[in-house]
Amino acid sequence: MSRGAAARSVIAVFVSVAVSGCGGGSTNSSSTDTGRDAPPSGAPGRITVLAAASLTEPFTLLGERFEAEHPGSRVSFSFAASSELATQISNGAPADVFASASPATMALVADAGDTDGEPTVFASNTLEIAVPAGNPADVTGLDDFAREDLSIALCAPEVPCGAAAAKVFAAAGVTPAPDTLEADVKATLGKVTLGEVDAALVYRTDVLAAGDDVEGIDFPEAAGAVNDYPIAVLADAPNAAAAEAFVALVTSPEGAEVLTETGFDLP
Numbered sequence: 001m002s003r004g005a006a007a008r009s010v011i012a013v014f015v016s017v018a019v020s021g022c023g024g025g026s027t028n029s030s031s032t033d034t035g036r037d038a039p040p041s042g043a044p045g046r047i048t049v050l051a052a053a054s055l056t057e058p059f060t061l062l063g064e065r066f067e068a069e070h071p072g073s074r075v076s077f078s079f080a081a082s083s084e085l086a087t088q089i090s091n092g093a094p095a096d097v098f099a100s101a102s103p104a105t106m107a108l109v110a111d112a113g114d115t116d117g118e119p120t121v122f123a124s125n126t127l128e129i130a131v132p133a134g135n136p137a138d139v140t141g142l143d144d145f146a147r148e149d150l151s152i153a154l155c156a157p158e159v160p161c162g163a164a165a166a167k168v169f170a171a172a173g174v175t176p177a178p179d180t181l182e183a184d185v186k187a188t189l190g191k192v193t194l195g196e197v198d199a200a201l202v203y204r205t206d207v208l209a210a211g212d213d214v215e216g217i218d219f220p221e222a223a224g225a226v227n228d229y230p231i232a233v234l235a236d237a238p239n240a241a242a243a244e245a246f247v248a249l250v251t252s253p254e255g256a257e258v259l260t261e262t263g264f265d266l267p
Contacts (some may be wrong), residue, residue, distance in 0.1 A: 044073040044242045048094065050085040051077060052101035052160070052229065053184040054125060054203050058262040059099070059250075065258075066249055073242060081159040081184040082106075089114050089234065096243035099231040099250070101125070101185075102160035106230040116237065119230035122251050123264040126226050127164055128204040129217035130192045137198035141219050142169065144199060145176040153191040153200040154178040160227055161185040165201045167225040189214070203227070205263035228267065 051059050056079045063075035078085065078095075082105040089098060089109050098115070099122075100106040106119050131139050137150055145152055154176060155162035162181070169176050179197065182188040189206045191197040193213045207216035231250055233243040249255050256266055 044070045044245070045239050046074040046076060047096040047237075047239050047242045047246055048076045048078070049097040049099065049246065050088065050093075050095045051079055051097075051099040052082045052085070053079045053186040054101055054161070054205055055079065055099055055229070056186065057205070057209050058258045058264065061258050061262075062246075062249055062255060065254070066246055069249075070242070070245065075246065079186075081156075083158050083160075084183070094236070094238055095234055096237040096239050097231065097246055098234055099229060100160070101227050101229055102163065103228055103230055104163075105160060106232065109234075110232065114235050115232040116235045116240065117232065119232035120247070120251055121228045121230045121267045122255070123229040123259045124226050124267060125203045125205055125229065125264055126222045127161070127168060127201055128207050128222065129219060130189060130200045130202045130207050130210070130214045131198065131217065132192055132195050133213060133215060135215055135217075139199045139217065141217070142172045142174045142221060145169070145178075145201070146174050148177050150177075150198040151196070152176065152178045153180045153182060153188050153197040155185055155188050155201070156181040156183060159184055161188070161201070161203060164225040164227055168201075168219070168221040171221045171224050172219075208263040226265075229264075 059077060063077060066075055067073050082100040082102060085098060086105050086108045090112060098109060109115055110119055129139060144150060154165050157163060157166055180191060185202050185206055188200050189202045189210060192200045193210055207214055231247055233240060233247055237243045
């Protein structure tokens with residue numbers, strides 16, 4: 001199959017799934033445990049936090065602060081696509097907190113009765129074009145994502161960053177020609193940092209986290225596809241009290257400081 005035909009086939013899948021929303025799941029995830037030893041008897045105990053991949057940097061820092069402020073506690077993270085995490089919750093995965101990269105994905109969990117109370121929006125994020133250091137392909141804007149001579153990476157359409165990408169391409173009147181659709185935003189960014197693609201569409205926070213390995217390019221349509229991030233204690237949380245304390249930290253002024261330092265906007 002020619003590249004053009006293959007790209008058109010991928011685009012058809014991208015557009016059709018994006019229209020259906022943020023359901024479904026991916027297969028890749030990463031877990032981070034910020035503690036080392038089991039908590040002593042009587043300590044706040046362990047909590048498990050399921051969080052969107054784009055929250056890796058701020059939540060890892062907040063997990064360390066939580067453990068420092070609650071001696072004997074231990075925070076375990078699973079970072080992955082929000083849609084994958086929502087599927088895990090619906091399938092009965094034991095966890096205490098869910099933080100999603102979109103209200104639509106959180107709604108899948110809340111509407112099923114799997115959250116304890118109403119989710120709280122605690123941050124927002126916008127898309128940015130990511131290119132390898134030096135921008136060897138001379139990418140300048142969204143129009144370049146339609147160029148079949150470039151290698152392009154996008155988030156899969158069922159995850160929040162993919163749905164946001166579809167929205168900005170529609171607003172710009174651009175039909176993208178992606179070479180790869182990745183499971184979450186970190187996997188998409190990884191294609192850029194490894195030099196495997198000429199450009200990708202990721203969150204601004206991920207470009208910031210990548211440091212000198214990538215360059216970011218702003219584009220005006222990003223303002224029309226801002227992703228809000230809600231967080232909630234889960235209804236069947238094994239450690240509800242500690243889960244509420246973690247959510248309180250995320251939504252506190254201290255949490256806001258960490259979020260803004262890592263590039264997120266506040267609601």
